[in-house]
Amino acid sequence: MARKANTEGADSAENAGRLKQIALTYKMTRRSDPKIGLVLAGLWIVIFGVLLAIGFAIGHPVYLGILGFFVAVIAVLVIFGRRAEAAAFGQMEGQPGAAAAVLDRIGRGWTTTPAVAMNRSQDVVHRAVGKAGIVLVAEGNPNRVKSLLAAEKRRMARIVVDVPVHDIIVGDGEGQVPLKKVRVKMLKYPRILSGPQVTAANDRLRAMGDLMSNMPLPKGPMPKGMRMPRGGKMR
Incomplete structure (x- = not known):
């Protein structure tokens, strides 16, 4: 009873x-x-x-x-x-880190890592890994985030040479993807990796380390006043 x-x-x-x-x-x-x-x-x-x-x-x-x-x-x-x-x-929409909140809700089959690259202007790149490969999602000034994306791709190229890499720039301009359509865009990518391949890619990327791995980041959009620590190396 x-x-x-x-x-x-x-x-x-x-x-x-x-x-x-x-x-x-x-x-x-x-x-x-x-x-x-x-x-x-x-x-x-x-x-x-x-x-x-x-x-x-x-x-x-x-x-x-x-x-x-x-x-x-x-x-x-x-x-x-x-x-x-x-x-x-x-x-x-418009808040720094909003794309990270969207990635956090994308669903099963994806492993997301927020803020793998960032600069002092709060332009940021997030990463998601799934059967479609690696998706880098950037938010911030379109011109500045392109250099962040390129640097992150070069960094990953030494580790995951056999995994397709896609990139998305969040925004409403030409060639950009609105925040509310990021999830739909990612789910449309063809699934070409097996489960073990996804796990192996995640392990290699985790071993590579991330820019923000030692910083306690809250889930969801980041505070607007947040700044990178002095002396932090930008990638």
Whole structure:
């Protein structure tokens, strides 16, 4: 009985935490998307109403009503997730380190390392390794980050000669990729490496070391006032 009570208590706490997280996400989304509540409510009513009407038309209102309820809930959750993600990208856009937050959410199969190269102007290059190879994601001044990318590629060329390397410059200019499309861009790269090859590439890169490996970096966008330590060697 005690074990069952403990399990139920843990489940209740977990559910309460999940609901609190959803509420916080909704508040965050509403700040940049004030109509989110109306959109979600309207979507639910339309889907439920259409299926319920079909149910009455074919003589099965209860069955179609139940189905409509759950279909409407699923649709609302999907749209809410997409709009919440768009709102989060909108709030991060323009902040130093925003691309690192996007890479942190890219999903399974990728190993990400933030700030493998940086200069004093806070132009920064992040790295992700997966079955598509190595992806270097740069953010900052387009002219300055090109030299950072080139230097990082030269550094890696001595270690991972047999792994394809892609590069992305985050921005809205020509040849750049908007922050909200970085994940989609990366997932479109062809997967040509096997699991063991990805592991080997990660091991070699880890042994090479990174510029920021000895600095405690918070997850997500970096504070705007952050500066490189004096005496730190720029790559």
